[in-house]
Amino acid sequence: MSARTAGAQSSGPPPSFRSGELRDPKLSAALRTLELTVRRRLDGVLHGDHLGLIPGPGSEPGDAREYQPGDDVRQMDWSVTARTTHPHVRQSVADRELETWLVVDLSSSLDFGTAGCEKRDLVVAAAAAVTHLTSGGGNRIGAIVSTGAQTTRIPARGGRIHAQAMLRQIATTPHAPDGVRGDLQGAVESLRRPQRRRGLAVVISDFLGPIDWERSLRAISGRHDVLGVEVLDPRDLELPDMGDVVLHDPESGRTREFTTTPQLRADFARAADEHRLQVEQSLRRCGAPLLSLRTDRDWISDVVRFVSARKHSYGTATNQRSRR
Numbered sequence: 186m187s188a189r190t191a192g193a194q195s196s197g198p199p200p201s202f203r204s205g206e207l208r209d210p211k212l213s214a215a216l217r218t219l220e221l222t223v224r225r226r227l228d229g230v231l232h233g234d235h236l237g238l239i240p241g242p243g244s245e246p247g248d249a250r251e252y253q254p255g256d257d258v259r260q261m262d263w264s265v266t267a268r269t270t271h272p273h274v275r276q277s278v279a280d281r282e283l284e285t286w287l288v289v290d291l292s293s294s295l296d297f298g299t300a301g302c303e304k305r306d307l308v309v310a311a312a313a314a315v316t317h318l319t320s321g322g323g324n325r326i327g328a329i330v331s332t333g334a335q336t337t338r339i340p341a342r343g344g345r346i347h348a349q350a351m352l353r354q355i356a357t358t359p360h361a362p363d364g365v366r367g368d369l370q371g372a373v374e375s376l377r378r379p380q381r382r383r384g385l386a387v388v389i390s391d392f393l394g395p396i397d398w399e400r401s402l403r404a405i406s407g408r409h410d411v412l413g414v415e416v417l418d419p420r421d422l423e424l425p426d427m428g429d430v431v432l433h434d435p436e437s438g439r440t441r442e443f444t445t446t447p448q449l450r451a452d453f454a455r456a457a458d459e460h461r462l463q464v465e466q467s468l469r470r471c472g473a474p475l476l477s478l479r480t481d482r483d484w485i486s487d488v489v490r491f492v493s494a495r496k497h498s499y500g501t502a503t504n505q506r507s508r509r
Contacts, residue, residue: 198301199310199484202356216352219310223317226485227492249273259407284341284382285319286409287312287328290390291358292367293435299420300481304391307416307478309356311389314488315414316348319385326351331372332361333436338375364438370398376405388473389414391421392464394436399467411473415464418480422461423454 199222200215249265252272262275289312295304316326320343327341328351337358339351361367369390376386386409388402405411424445433440443449468475476491478484 198480199306201302202306202309212353212356216349216356219313219352220317220349222485223310223313227314227317227488249275282322283319283324284384285315285324285326286341286376286384286386287315287326288369288372288376288386288388288390289328289330289355290367290369290372290388291330291355291361292333292369293361293363293365294367294391294393295416296360296435297420298418298480300418300479302480304416304418304480307480307484308389309352310484311414311416311476311478311488312355313352314485315387315389315412316352318492320345320348328355329372329375330355330358331368332358333365333367334361336368336372336375361435363435366436367394369394370401373398373405374401377401383408385410385412387412387414389416391416393421393460396463396467399471402468402471402473406471406473411468411471413464413468413473413475415461415475415477416479417477422457424450426450 200218202212202215249262250273252261252274256274260274260276262273265273265275289308291305291308295308298304298306312328319326323343325341325343326348328337328339330337330339337354339354369388369392373388386405388398388411390413392413392415402411426447427445429442429444431440431442465475474491474495476488478487
């Protein structure tokens with residue numbers, strides 16, 4: 186199945202994973218439906234057993250060669266450069282196993298959705314897609330799940346049984362109490378200790394709130410490939426014309442009454458656009474591409490387009506370097 190065919194098909198919203206509403210048989214059925222949907226739509230865009238969502242060379246050190254324009258300066262081999270007085274980079278050999286870590290934000294702002302699903306459901310779906318795309322060949326995957334009230338660490342292991350158990354644990358994570366703020370910075374920071382072998386770190390969040398996680402993520406990007414997965418709802422970006430409304434912020438516990446005037450709607454949309462731009466710029470400074478998923482769009486098609494674009498851009502860059 187080609188990426189174009191996969192993107193053309195329409196898949197509905199992911200199944201609902203509202204904790205407390207799904208008994209075990211229904212939860213198992215929902216996870217099975219999600220797995221089948223992911224496999225049916227994404228099998229045509231897999232890279233192979235030893236490549237993840239961000240195609241590129243591995244992390245095992247290989248031979249050194251002279252620096253060429255466009256090479257990653259982080260791969261500079263300073264000892265060879267000093268001996269030869271010419272800049273050299275250390276080539277790397279593809280890892281035979283990939284270790285992937287998910288940082289899953291399940292703070293209260295994710296328990297919200299006005300379109301096909303809640304953002305929390307889309308987080309589980311994104312975790313399932315990453316799991317499927319990075320599984321096989323002895324690869325391992327683990328997760329750090331944070332609600333703000335608690336942080337759960339799921340050790341990285343391989344195999345389908347572990348992947349299913351991890352997704353089940355993510356889907357059934359209890360909701361944070363009202364008034365508890367999320368702690369994305371703490372979840373990202375927890376990836377730095379203990380030191381892990383080179384691999385892939387995927388941060389799944391709506392990235393709402395202060396951007397206090399950039400320094401920690403930049404430190405991680407010095408050793409690992411990093412990917413940001415942004416999960417949004419249309420109401421995160423704009424307010425509808427509803428007149429007088431009462432809005433409750435579950436992370437602060439505050440409730441306020443507003444009148445959605447044209448000026449308020451314009452100010453909200455402008456602030457949302459500015460915040461999204463700041464998030465994108467912060468991730469770019471960390472060397473992390475951004476995959477945006479929305480509750481009102483075909484989320485798997487967005488994943489397919491993202492993976493296909495990354496493969497194409499990496500192949501083009503590699504060919505350009507080889508011709509130099």
